[in-house]
Amino acid sequence: MLRYLLHKLALIIPTVFGISLAAFAFVRLLPGDPIMALAGERGVSPERYAELVERFGYNRPYVIQYLEYIGRVLTGDFGISLATKRPVLGEFQALFPATLELATIALLIAVLIGIPAGIFAAVKRGSWFDQATMGVALTGYSMPIFWWGLLLIIFFSGYLGWTPVSGRIGLQYFFKPTTGFMLIDSLISGKSGAFKSAASHLVLPAIVLATIPLAVIARQTRSAMLEVLGEDYVRTARAKGLAPRRVIGLHAFRNALIPVVTTIGLQVGTLMAGAILTETIFSWPGIGKWMIDAIAKRDYVVVQSGLLIIALIVMAVNLIVDVLYAVINPRIRVQ
């Protein structure tokens, strides 16, 4: 097991360097530069421009800039935002709980609805339910998040008035964050109605963010189940006269779970990408919106360090998923 873990970790190290290099190159390949972007329409004089380029070291060779950057990162210094002058890590820590809370609820929605829908569609293959589920899943998968979010806001918040339009909690609730997770903080605050307000603010963004993973999970569950349902051992179980619920639940579903778990693990990346748009629409103060702002401002430091931190988190989640496999299925360890 330790060898397996070391093997996985050894694979992560070059990946981290690869990503840091890609993130470093990505911001520099974008047209425009941070000093002009920060100066706004008024611009800066050529002398001041040269002074600032010198100060930030953007006139030095890229290799030197990269090595310095990676050297600082290895000591835990992710730099100071060019736009806000605050430490990147501090900004990330303040904003990440909002993204994590949203992504967790979205993933829960996706799993709790996606898996049963996939199983039922597989069992009732070809039925109207199967076709409707897969039709909805395909639509959900293809839906542009931005448009989908606005549509839900206009209908549920604007027309029906059931949910708040945006934000994390009603403005009448004001308390200092303890954990950064609004659902928990609202409970800790002891203010009546705060939890309900936080939960109602989560509904629409979580649905929007869950849409694509839900579609993917439902489709994956269905196809994995269909494959397993055709296996000999399932036929044998049925032949033994086991109740259909037991055959599906115990024999088929457990075996179909491995590719589904893989898919769920992969959805972490999708959730991070989806968070960028979802957070922008719903004014959700998370790292997705933070990254978008940083790209617009050509804030090199935030973009390169932010991308690296997000990639590290996604890799950590995938490592945990890999380890869990190995725990569940010893064959994987051997391979």
Next chain:
Amino acid sequence: MKKKLTFAAALLAASVLGGMANAKQLVYCSEASPAGFDPSPWSGGNDFDASSRTIYSRLVEFEHGKTTITPGLAESWTVSDDGLEYTFKLRPGVKFQTTDYFTPTRDLNADDVIFSFERQWKKENPWYDYLAGTGWEYFAGMGFPDLLKEIVKVDDLTVKFVLNKPEVAFLPDLGMDFASIVSKEYADQLDKAGTRQQFTQKPIGTGPFQLVDYQVDAVIRYAAWDGYYGGRQKIDDLIFAITTDPAVRAQKLKAGECDIMSYPAPADIAGLKADPNLKVDEQEGLNIGYMAYNTTQPPFDKVEVRKALNMAVNKQAILDAVYQGAGQAAINPIPPTMWSYNKNIKDDPYDPDAAKKMLTDAGVKDLSMKIWAMPVSRPYNPNAQRVAELIQADYAKIGVKAEIVSYEWTEYRERGKAKDRDGAFQLGWTGDNGDPDNFLFLLGCDAIGQSNYAIWCNQEFEALLQKGKATTDVAERTKIYEEAQVVFKREAPWLTIAHSKVFMPMNKKVTGFVMDPLGIHRFDGVDVTE
């Protein structure tokens, strides 16, 4: 002292937290997070709304809703005959805000004024670089490093600015956001504690509101500052709900989640106007959208060619299609709401036939050119790409072939400055301080390579510009600028496209909000009726 501090903090917390239920609150849906709360290092309108206009005050202020100067922290001032010395008498008894992180021991004095400017000006000042790489762009952009000779403390409540050259726009400049007055005592306290960074995160000013809390990218909370020299505000709590998407801001306003919002999308205005709970204020913007020819490159170096191209463009079609009723055709380089606007100047008529003939007479045949289109929507030009397409079609009618080009926003402006730039370049300007010079300087010889995208240096215009800068008498200046506009129109370095309107939708229960010609959002004097 400690007891006093605790009491003040408790009072503030009680008024904010405890009094939440019956506090009078105004929620403003703002468009972006501020970079910080120091009013001077940043240049975005959203930064100013969140810092300088709420938390701070200046020596002089713009009259609410106008561009005329009124006394602020300075209750009076005198200007020497040669226009080189401005002596300000400070208002006595002005209090800096008391918070849980700072309790002032003295009132505002000349030291604060000097510190506010020197930290942006003198590189040896320890605060010059307290935020790594701060450009102090506005201070530099308004020419203050060259303009200021020294700032002298005459006595505690008298401060004298000595200039290197006369500058008539100096007073309006001092009303701008970057010229907000900060507390030297607070800066010294942070210096001692080694926490300079806090200056921009936990601000202290003399303005109508004080900062209570900022949740990054989400909510900014302010409370009315009891000690404000202009009197306590009618609203107790001011909240900025940061909402980047304009369509979502509109939905929040309709749903009652905010009381007032900035920058509605043109497509949402009709819907907001139709809502019985809302009203939409509108005002002519202090701005201009233009297209600058490169006057150094043939054939655009010929006035007749520039005139002909101007006459080929159907501005009304642009106003209808792009500004959708929220704009008016621009004739002069300054907007009609600005003093010294020359009403007698007539626009170049829309006459494609005459334009075609003028081109032929000028010896221009089969002209191919580029039209530059900004990649972003700006208040003065909501859709430069569409404007470019309309101009392209108009040019085609006179036999001019135009290609539309666009680049990423900062890249666009950089490439536009190139002296050998090919073609006509769309851009615009929004006024900073209500002075005509703040628009006309865009066409000055000094601005070539920076904001003069026509790369136009006309000696007659330049002489008038410089004369205007050195003249203090407003009537005389008006004449000078009227003449400068005649020269501009005759020489046609730009196609003046439009001045746009600005809209401010709000709930009908909001009273006392005055739209600002400078595009600032000010909440002093605003009330909410129950």
